[in-house]
Amino acid sequence: MAALQEEFVAAPLGKIQVFHGGSGPPLVYLHSAGGEAQGLPLLEDLAEGFEVWAPIFPGFGESEGIEEIDGIDDAVFHLLDLWGLLQLEAPNVLGCSLGGWMALELAVRYPERVGRMVLVNPVGLYLPEAPIAEMFGRSPAELAEMLFVDQEHPVAAAMHAMEEFTGDVGKQVEIPIELVLPMWKALGATARLGWDPYLHDPKLRSRLRRVTAPTLVVAGAQDGLVPLAHAETLAAEIPDARLAVVDQAAHWLIFERPDELAALTREFLG
């Protein structure tokens, strides 16, 4: 396990927070709508064997520039800017959920800028028969039920604990802003990209044939947010892709099953 260091880079959109460490081939981690990266055991694990870069997207954490992000195109151009600033030609990319969607959008537009790609429960597609569940307007506890199999997991337990401050009838408590603000910011930033169309790009599916990066799609078998059909569709329609389903894992298997995910990633990236 190697701890990542916090760095800041001056991107055209503003100051971008990046967690960076380890050595080996470059691996960029693109976080989910949770904005996770700092202290993530998965990344500390992968820093043994890879030079890990985990940029925080504008509007999350301490990264600036969300005002300039009006859609997934802007996200792709921002990633291109970052690749330039970090001197990454075609790094491996590990994207979780929202980050997986961004990785896909980069890979269909600039296939030469992605080495190998690991997508963990990515959003980005609309499948009429298997729609993505509603993540907005949910209480933290409701989200935890969708994101975790194990409600005792420390992150899930913390989300349940937040319930004390939200929406209980008959309860008058002052809500501490420091508890709410990070989630508030993360959801607001996610909405800019994924409110409408809801967490997808109607053009993405027809563009999947453009991906050249060998791709591993990892799905949590019990994902309560993104149905398994999404991972299956991606694995079937991306030219060089395969599927790995992790049992006893839900949407946030980055938290819940970091060891399995790290092993799958290592095996795939070689």
Place this chain on the structure above:
Amino acid sequence: MRFFSFHLMPYIGLDPAYEGPAWVTCPNSLFDPVHGGELYNRYLGELLYAEELGFDGVCVNEHHQNAYGLMPSPNLMASIVARLSSRMRVAVVGNALPLYDPPTRVAEEFAMIDCISGGRLIAGMVVGGGPEYYSFSVNPAYARERFQEAHDLILKAWTTPGPFEWIGKHFRIRYVNPWPRPIQQPHPEVWIPGAGSVETMEFVARHRYAYMGIPYFHLDVFKRTFQMFRDACQAEGYEADPLQAGWLVPIYVAETDAQARREYEEHLWYFVKRLLPGITIQPPGYTSARSLANILKGAGTFMLNVTDWDEIVDGRYAIVGSPATVTEQLVESLGALGTGNLLGLFQLGSLPGDLTRKNLELFAGEVKPALEREFPAGAPVHRPAAAVA
């Protein structure tokens, strides 16, 4: 002091077996159209009765896909009232601008109502409630931007001879040239409802519009809100006029305090327990971090969290009692808030038509004259020393 009768037009008789929210996902199979038609006509009668009783005006508002208020188009209701009344102001509080695309629709419809009423429209403009962003799928992360741009476009459409071209971020219209134009010049009086967002107060203060406090909070929350609004006006270099602020509050007057509670309480709880649930759903990106802090300060006191009658009374969530009690509590509260417009909800929850009319009559006959003596037109309203506990 100006007196307005505000109507939400709630759905009465929501299936007792249904326990879910009254908003967004409340199944519309629960709406009985024939009963709905009766309610609309009853409520329109209650609005028009306000003119007969000497109110300065009536207020209608916009909500979608819910049982709380059956006015997806307040402009339809306002146009009916405009045609059938002759003296009072007709306040639409307001149109949810980000939901109108293109927003010139608002400029057109408001101008129609202003023309039909002979210049009696009050043009309310609102960002729209949280549930509306779910019901319309309009991106809440752009709510403020769209509101701002739509407002600028509407005001320009009213004040600049057309046709002109509007090329904005959210709206692009090659030919802006609305027919009709409003009678009131340069434009109708503008009211902006707000729930404590700092940006909204600053916007209202900058344009010298009137700020309407969105209800159902403890009186202390409104005290802070209207003080912040007065501060925002001062930051713009002027003292707020009392008529630039309005307090919306449920009011029920009966012959005695005991009778008032007896007649009113079950209808108030229908409102709190059946119609409010779901109203607080939060759309992401809808509120800035700066405003979030202020809104969270009040969130715990929201009426949905109140389960006890004494809390309703003590927090002034509703003003209920004999004419003397209601007068006393309103004098105290209005003095503490400094608002020159009183927007009374005289029909709330399942309150039936006969009690609503009796309420309006007792208020107009006994409370309103006392308040007019207490707060003469043009005199200051704010009395910080009179703040209630």
